[in-house]
Amino acid sequence: MQKITLLVLLIAISTFSIPLFAGGFALSGVGSRSTAMGGAFRGLSDDATAMYWNPAGLAFQDGMSISLGGTFIMPSAKWENPGVPTLRPGETESEKNLKAIPSVFLTMAKHPKLKYGLGMYVPYGLGSSWDLYETNPGLIGAADFPKNETSSSITIFDLHPTIAYQISPKASAGLGVSLMYGTIDMAKFGESSYTPLYLLTTTDISGKGMGIGANFGFLYKPQDNLSLGFSGKIPSSIKMEGDTKITNYGVQQAALGNTIDTETTLKLPAEAGIGASFKCMPNLILNLDYAYTMWSSLDKVVLKLKTSAGTVENDMVFDWEDTSRISLGAEYALGADKIRLGGYWEQSPVPESTQTPALSDIGDKISANLGWGRKFGSMGLDLNFQYVSFTQREVTTPTLDNLPGVYNAQSLSGNIGLSWDF
Numbered sequence: 549m550q551k552i553t554l555l556v557l558l559i560a561i562s563t564f565s566i567p568l569f570a571g572g573f574a575l576s577g578v579g580s581r582s583t584a585m586g587g588a589f590r591g592l593s594d595d596a597t598a599m600y601w602n603p604a605g606l607a608f609q610d611g612m613s614i615s616l617g618g619t620f621i622m623p624s625a626k627w628e629n630p631g632v633p634t635l636r637p638g639e640t641e642s643e644k645n646l647k648a649i650p651s652v653f654l655t656m657a658k659h660p661k662l663k664y665g666l667g668m669y670v671p672y673g674l675g676s677s678w679d680l681y682e683t684n685p686g687l688i689g690a691a692d693f694p695k696n697e698t699s700s701s702i703t704i705f706d707l708h709p710t711i712a713y714q715i716s717p718k719a720s721a722g723l724g725v726s727l728m729y730g731t732i733d734m735a736k737f738g739e740s741s742y743t744p745l746y747l748l749t750t751t752d753i754s755g756k757g758m759g760i761g762a763n764f765g766f767l768y769k770p771q772d773n774l775s776l777g778f779s780g781k782i783p784s785s786i787k788m789e790g791d792t793k794i795t796n797y798g799v800q801q802a803a804l805g806n807t808i809d810t811e812t813t814l815k816l817p818a819e820a821g822i823g824a825s826f827k828c829m830p831n832l833i834l835n836l837d838y839a840y841t842m843w844s845s846l847d848k849v850v851l852k853l854k855t856s857a858g859t860v861e862n863d864m865v866f867d868w869e870d871t872s873r874i875s876l877g878a879e880y881a882l883g884a885d886k887i888r889l890g891g892y893w894e895q896s897p898v899p900e901s902t903q904t905p906a907l908s909d910i911g912d913k914i915s916a917n918l919g920w921g922r923k924f925g926s927m928g929l930d931l932n933f934q935y936v937s938f939t940q941r942e943v944t945t946p947t948l949d950n951l952p953g954v955y956n957a958q959s960l961s962g963n964i965g966l967s968w969d970f
Contacts, residue, residue, distance in 0.1 A: 573702050574841070576892070576915065577601075578651055578669045580617060580930035580965035584919020585877025586890025588835035590777040590823025593767065596653035596967070599667040599710040602765035602779040602823070603722025606663040606712035609655060612970040617651040617669075621961040625676060627905040628954040630944075636682045642905070643677040643696055660714075665724075667708040672730075672816070675701030676908050681737045683748070692797050693748050697737035700906045704730040704786070704816075706761075718769045726761035730786045730814065734906075748797040753810060753851070755790025761816065773827040780820040783845055788812050792853055809854040818842045821873075831881035835890075839875070843868040843897035865949045868897040877917075888919035888932070896938075902949045903941065910955035911939035919963075930965035 579597030582589035589597070593605025596615040625642040629635050651669040677699040705728065712722035734753045761784030768776045792810045821839035828834055849864040877890030893914045898907055919932035938957040946952050 573672050573674070573909075575619075575649070575671060575673055576934065576936070576961075578617070578671065579615075580919060580932040580963040581879075581886075581888065581921055583619075583934060583963055584888035584890055584917050584921075584930070584932040585835055585879060586837075586875040586892045586915060586917050587873075588823060588837040588875035588877035588890060588892075590765070590779050590821050590837050590839075591767075591775050591825035592823070592833070592835055593765070593777060596655050596665065596667070597651075598712075598722070598765075599653060599665050599708050599724055600669060600671070600763075602767060602777045603665075603710045603712055603724045603763060604720045604765035604767040604777065604779070606655060606657065606665050606710060606722055607661070607714040607720030608767070608769075609657045609663060611655075611657055613653075613655045613657075613967055614970075615651075615653040615655075615965060615967040617653075617963065617965040619649040619651070619961060619963045621647040621649065621674065621959060623647070623674060623676070623908050623957065623959045625905070625908055625910065625955070625957040627678075627680075627951075630953050632951065632953070634682060635680050640678065640680060640905070643679070645677065647674055649673055663712045663714075665708075665710040665712075667706070667710065667724075669706055669708065670703060671706050672702060672704040674908060675699065675733075676906055678905055680905060693737075694735075694750060697735060697750055698906055699733070699735045701733045702730070704728055720767045722765045722767075724763045726759075726763065726781075726784065728759045728761060728784070728786055729756070730759070730788065731756045732788060732790070732814070750795050750797070752793045752795070753790065755788035755810060755812065757786045757788040757814075759784055759786035759814075759816075775825040777823045777825075778821070779823075781816075781818055783818040783842070784816045786814045786816070788814055792851075811852045811854075812849055814849060815846050817845050833879045835875075835877040835879075837873075837875040837877075837892075839873045841871050841873070841897070844870045846897075865902055867899055867902055867949075869895075869899060871895040871897050884922055886921040888917070888921065890917040890919075891915050900941070900943045900945065900950065901947045903943050903955065904949075904951045905953070905955070908957060908959070909938070910957045911941040913938045921965075926969045928965075928967040928969075930963075930967075932963040932965075934961045934963070935959070936961075 577583045577587040578600040589601040593602040598605030653667045657663040677696045707727040710724035765779035823837040853860040873894040875892040921930040936959040941955040
């Protein structure tokens with residue numbers, strides 16, 4: 549019985565040899581004002597979200613502030629089945645769910661040169677949920693089979709203490725430490741024929757863990773109306789611990805219903821970027837950013853399952869590629885109001901060889917951003933709307949780690965930010 553259970557475990561887990569994360573699993577940015585300018589903020593970084601974009605920007609800020617933010621994202625994805633058996637024919641759309649993502653920043657900048665800050669935000673998140681399997685009512689357990697049998701969810705919280713120092717009236721440097729807590733949940737369906745009966749099964753993997761990372765930045769102001777920035781993140785990882793559960797929706801459920809302790813390490817990519825901010829008019833700021841993200845470090849994730857027959861290792865193949873992102877943004881002061889426009893173009897790290905419907909990132913993407921902000925005394929209010937369109941992708945060559953078909957996706961999001969200066 550142990551050998552049979554181990555064989556079924558290997559078959560079920562092998563269906564997870566695909567990445568089940570969203571949007572490269574990095575979000576497009578943090579902060580309403582910076583996001584409204586397409587994330588072109590490395591060269592400006594003059595508010596509390598500098599802790600995320602370029603920590604050196606804190607060095608030129610004065611006083612104390614508290615900033616609260618909320619991002620609301622509605623992703624949408626579609627997959628057209630080219631004729632894969634047992635999956636729904638035609639086009640299937642992922643379940644639409646509104647995702648709410650918070651952020652909090654505190655800056656302490658009363659010292660003339662040395663400044664401090666503490667942030668809490670979500671740099672990686674989202675997920676997707678699908679009803680891909682066309683259940684055969686004749687199969688045992690079909691009536692109890694979950695509606696959305698394929699899903700993925702990842703959330704990483706970053707508690708981010710930051711320090712910055714003004715080297716001279718024109719230059720500064722900053723450093724932040726990422727104290728990260730992450731959670732992952734994945735679900736996948738399968739059909740098992742290890743017994744004379746043909747049974748439906750689901751495999752659910754969940755885990756949580758902690759890790760440490762860091763970011764750094766430099767800011768240089770060669771003249772009053774020009775600011776140049778460079779910032780980056782070091783590669784980091786989160787060690788996850790959780791469990792894997794295989795459920796058989798039919799007879800002999802006890803043979804497959806046990807929970808198995810699971811360990812893995814999730815690698816997070818290094819990143820480097822440069823930016824420029826130019827105040828070309830007294831009431832107009834133009835920003836330009838370029839970022840390079842080293843997703844190729846995420847070649848695979850090794851799952852270690854502690855079974856009664858010993859430790860089973862299974863590789864979740866990613867084979868992701870490094871990506872570039874170009875961001876443009878502008879802020880125009882119209883009296884007390886600030887009108888912001890921006891956008892970005894970003895490559896997808898996901899190759900066709902590991903593309904599946906559970907991924908929200910199905911191709912290169914371009915965004916359009918519109919924002920508004922205003923100060924009411926010591927309180928500030930910022931709003932942002934973002935639309936992201938993904939390039940359609942058609943996967944025609946099947947591999948062990950992908951699912952052929954035609955992929956389309958888009959995302960709508962809004963952001964609100966409140967700040968208080970002291």
